[in-house]
Amino acid sequence: xxxxxxxxxxxxxxxxxxxxxxxxxxxxxxxxxxxxxxxxxxxxxxxxxxxxxxxxxxxxxxxxxxxxxxxxxxxxxxxxxxxxxxxxxxxxxxxxxxxxxxxxxxxxxxxxxxxxxxxxxxxxxxxxxxxxxxxxxxxxxxxxxxxxxxxxxxxxxxxxxxxxxxxxxxxxxxxxxxxxxxxxxxxxxxxxxxxxxxxxxxxxxxxxxxxxxxxxxxxxxxxxxxxxxxxxxxxxxxxxxxxxxxxxxxxxxxxxxxxxxxxxxxxxxxxxxxxxxxxxxxxxxxxxxxxxxxxxxxxxxxxxxxxxxxxxxxxxxxxxxxxxxxxxxxxxxxxxxxxxxxxxxxxxxxxxxxxxxxxxxxxxxxxxxxxxxxxxxxxxxxxxxxxxxxxxxxxxxxxxxxxxxxxxxxxxxxxxxxxxxxxxxxxxxxxxxxxxxxxxxxxxxxxxxxxxxxxxxxxxxxxxxxxxxxxxxxxxxxxxxxxxxxxxxxxxxxxxxxxxxxxxxxxxxxxxxxxxxxxxxxxxxxxxxxxxxxxxxxxxxxxxxxxxxxxxxxxxxxxxxxxxxxxxxxxxxxxxxxxxxxxxxxxxxxxxxxxxxxxxxxxxxxxxxxxxxxxxxxxxxxxxxxxxxxxxxxxxxxxxxxxxxxxxxxxxxxxxxxxxxxxxxxxxxxxxxxxxxxxxxxxx
Numbered sequence: 001x002x003x004x005x006x007x008x009x010x011x012x013x014x015x016x017x018x019x020x021x022x023x024x025x026x027x028x029x030x031x032x033x034x035x036x037x038x039x040x041x042x043x044x045x046x047x048x049x050x051x052x053x054x055x056x057x058x059x060x061x062x063x064x065x066x067x068x069x070x071x072x073x074x075x076x077x078x079x080x081x082x083x084x085x086x087x088x089x090x091x092x093x094x095x096x097x098x099x100x101x102x103x104x105x106x107x108x109x110x111x112x113x114x115x116x117x118x119x120x121x122x123x124x125x126x127x128x129x130x131x132x133x134x135x136x137x138x139x140x141x142x143x144x145x146x147x148x149x150x151x152x153x154x155x156x157x158x159x160x161x162x163x164x165x166x167x168x169x170x171x172x173x174x175x176x177x178x179x180x181x182x183x184x185x186x187x188x189x190x191x192x193x194x195x196x197x198x199x200x201x202x203x204x205x206x207x208x209x210x211x212x213x214x215x216x217x218x219x220x221x222x223x224x225x226x227x228x229x230x231x232x233x234x235x236x237x238x239x240x241x242x243x244x245x246x247x248x249x250x251x252x253x254x255x256x257x258x259x260x261x262x263x264x265x266x267x268x269x270x271x272x273x274x275x276x277x278x279x280x281x282x283x284x285x286x287x288x289x290x291x292x293x294x295x296x297x298x299x300x301x302x303x304x305x306x307x308x309x310x311x312x313x314x315x316x317x318x319x320x321x322x323x324x325x326x327x328x329x330x331x332x333x334x335x336x337x338x339x340x341x342x343x344x345x346x347x348x349x350x351x352x353x354x355x356x357x358x359x360x361x362x363x364x365x366x367x368x369x370x371x372x373x374x375x376x377x378x379x380x381x382x383x384x385x386x387x388x389x390x391x392x393x394x395x396x397x398x399x400x401x402x403x404x405x406x407x408x409x410x411x412x413x414x415x416x417x418x419x420x421x422x423x424x425x426x427x428x429x430x431x432x433x434x435x436x437x438x439x440x441x442x443x444x445x446x447x448x449x450x451x452x453x454x455x456x457x458x459x460x461x462x463x464x465x466x467x468x469x470x471x472x473x474x475x476x477x478x479x480x481x482x483x484x485x486x487x488x489x490x491x492x493x494x495x496x497x498x499x500x501x502x503x504x505x506x507x508x509x510x511x512x513x514x515x516x517x518x519x520x521x522x523x524x525x526x527x528x529x530x531x532x533x534x535x536x537x538x539x540x541x542x543x544x545x546x547x548x549x550x551x552x553x554x555x556x557x558x559x560x561x562x563x564x565x566x567x568x569x570x571x572x573x574x575x576x577x578x579x580x581x582x583x584x585x586x587x588x589x590x591x592x593x594x595x596x597x598x599x600x601x602x603x604x605x606x607x608x609x610x611x612x613x614x615x616x617x618x619x620x621x622x623x624x625x626x627x628x629x630x631x632x633x634x635x636x637x638x639x640x641x642x643x644x645x646x647x648x649x650x651x652x653x654x655x656x657x658x659x660x661x662x663x664x665x666x667x668x669x670x671x672x673x674x675x676x677x678x679x680x681x682x683x684x
Contacts, residue, residue: 011304014067018305021061022312046520047316048494049585052076052324053482054517055317059309062525065467065475072301072321074474075294076328077405077481080490083290084408090174090282095433097170101127104163112159116152123164125273126156130168132271133157134217136201141222145270150203157207165213171278172199172218178285185289189296221281228270280334287331298325320494327489327497335500343500347507347613349646354508354615356439356651359677360559365446367551368484368511370543372454374518375483376461384457396448399455405477409451410444412487439651447484455480485514493517495586504613505586515544516584549573549580560681561672575601616646634660 030040047055053073060066101107111122121129132142133153143149160168176199183193200217208215302322310318335341355361372381388395400407458479462472481491489497493513496506506513519541526537553576557569578596583589590611596602609618623639638656645652661675670681 007300007304010067010071011301014071014301014305015308017061017067018059018308019312021059025311026314028310028315043314043316045585047314047320049513049516050317050320050520051491051493051513051517052321053478053491054521055313055320057482057521058524059313059317062521064462064465064478065471069478072298073478075297076490077474077477079290079294079328080412080488081404081408081477083286084412084488085404086286086290087283088408088411090286093174094171094278094282097167097174100163101167104161114156116155117146117148121156121273123159124275126160127164127168128271128273128275128277129153130157130160130165131171131220131277132222133201133204133207134168134172134220135197135199137197138220138222139201139203141224141266141269142271144265144267145224145228147267154207162211162213165211165215169213169215169218172216172220175219175221175281175285178289181289182285185292189293221277221284223272223274223277223280224269225272283331291328291331295325295329323494323497324490327494331489340500343504343613346616346646347500347504349649350507350613350615352436352439352649353642353645353652354612355443355653357442357654358651359442359654360556360657362442362446363555363559364552365443366449367548368447368450369453370547371483371514371518372450372457372479374522374540374543376454376458376479380457380461381453382457383460384453384455387456387460388453392452395456396452399452402459403455403473403477405480406451406455409448409480412491413444413447413451413484436649451480451484454483482518483514485510504611505590507611507613509583509586509589509612512580512583512589515548519544519584545581546577549576552576557682559674559678561670561675571601574599575603616643619643619646634663 030036053069056068056073057063057066059068105123107122107124107127109122111120111125113120129142132138139150143153179196186192186194197219199219204215204217207213302318302325306318309321335344369381372384455476459472459476462475463469467475485491487510495502496509496513497503522537522540522544526533528534550573553573554569557572575596578599578601579589579592582592582595590608593602593608597604609615619639619642623636623643626633626636626639629636637659641652641655644650645655657679658676661670661672661677661679664670664680665672665675672678672681675681
């Protein structure tokens with residue numbers, strides 16, 4: 001939508017398709033009567049569970065590559081994949097820059113006292129100080145924040161080594177490397193380049209000459225400390241309010257503090273002496289470069305399509321797409337206070353403790369093929385399987401060469417894993433990054449056994465339908481996202497995004513949301529006056545809603561090596577089935593154990609333990625009970641280990657299974673050789 005005429009043509013094409021595929025007009029009036037209130041509540045709740053791509057597919061008549069997908073979702077996917085690639089590249093560069101500095105000595109701690117500043121500074125804080133002397137603007141803010149002089153900060157800067165200064169210049173060069181892309185994008189959007197901040201200043205030149213270094217200076221994001229200044233806190237609140245106002249007016253856009261002209265002097269607002277500027281600044285630059293232009297086009301489209309969309313699909317569907325635009329504009333927002341940081345820490349800890357090195361969960365991943373069959377059809381899944389398993393390594397390389405999405409898939413296929421792996425953080429060393437990567441490698445490898453056949457089948461289907469190479473790749477990417485899920489903001493339903501408190505209730509929900517969206521699509525796309533379509537829908541319901549839980553229950557029983565008789569196994573399948581169906585809806589999944597016990601298939605010894613993301617509190621309760629019993633047994637170990645795993649982010653769940661399984665094997669309670677990997681047999 002680059003000019004008015006092209007935009008008009010696109011809007012007409014989408015509107016015609018949208019209206020043709022709609023079942024009729026929708027009554028959006030909210031009346032003060034019980035029937036209307038229930039209807040509005042149901043429609044709103046269902047819409048909150050729908051993904052943007054799912055809603056768009058409905059508007060396109062459940063056809064692959066319809067006009068709304070072409071002009072809204074396809075470019076949205078491209079922005080998301082480019083962001084994932086740029087983040088991965090930035091993380092690699094920044095960790096390579098930081099490695100010598102981290103190996104050279106301690107960064108934190110109390111540090112050394114500097115009389116001129118009348119305070120202690122550790123090495124990390126001094127390096128952060130050095131990062132802010134690369135241009136006149138940063139230097140003024142560093143000095144003005146605390147009313148310092150260059151003479152006062154020089155003794156601290158003199159303690160830095162050549163390795164430290166090499167890192168500092170490397171960071172400046174890192175940000176300068178984005179200048180061509182930033183300038184080109186600004187020219188496309190605004191017709192002019194930004195007012196660039198000029199690198200260098202006399203103080204830096206003096207330091208460079210004195211130390212025999214080549215310090216050119218450069219841009220560095222200014223990050224004020226809101227805890228030390230009311231003005232800084234007020235600025236942060238004002239920025240958040242501006243973001244909300246833009247979203248309310250359907251003009252959501254990215255932050256671009258790196259292209260804004262800076263006022264000449266700022267005083268009384270101390271800077272953060274941390275590396276936050278590196279990681280937050282890099283995220284901000286990358287997010288803007290990848291999303292700004294898409295957001296402009298998406299906002300223009302939504303403004304023109306609001307009326308036909310609202311009239312034929314309902315206000316709720318308009319809100320689904322607008323919320324997706326708003327949240328895509330904001331990106332992965334960092335926590336704004338200690339409570340949010342704490343909740344995020346516990347939620348991510350629950351992910352690592354629950355999924356890390358988890359063999360059972362890994363072996364369940366191929367069950368996702370049932371969803372691929374529903375999404376692209378059994379014949380195309382069969383062709384994808386045949387193609388992939390004829391030469392798995394070669395085919396995986398071939399697919400990755402074609403698709404940027406599939407190259408990034410290991411980092412982004414699941415929200416919980418995306419939250420751990422696809423971030424730029426200041427406190428991740430090389431060893432920690434490698435260890436974190438190992439947590440999910442089993443799940444990633446097993447998920448690949450589904451993703452690649454699905455992609456290949458969808459790609460062949462798109463080519464057979466007459467699409468060109470680029471479009472077929474985009475359609476294959478979409479088929480994988482729709483059938484197997486994705487972890488980026490653009491791929492999530494509204495209930496999966498937002499405040500850290502909400503996310504506590506949607507940990508480990510990704511698979512269920514995919515199943516729900518496919519179920520809704522198939523239901524709404526069925527003509528119930530045609531028996532053949534109804535029969536096909538029934539088959540898809542079995543694939544989506546029954547087989548996954550049944551296969552999962554049987555597989556877990558086999559792996560555990562239990563001696564369940566047929567009646568016990570059927571009871572376990574029924575228990576899993578109830579959990580699966582209730583697990584489709586946020587809120588209802590919290591009453592699963594109660595419903596299971598009410599129907600006589602639950603485990604009375606396992607009650608509700610709170611939202612999945614807040615598992616820490618349930619584990620703390622168990623730990624307290626075990627300590628109170630005063631007995632050092634396996635139960636105490638498990639409770640302590642589970643609590644520590646969530647707090648310190650290591651795979652405590654698998655550790656517990658391995659310890660218990662090994663003990664059961666040594667004590668003769670099982671002869672299952674897999675017990676050290678999958679745990680002991682279930683108790684009768």
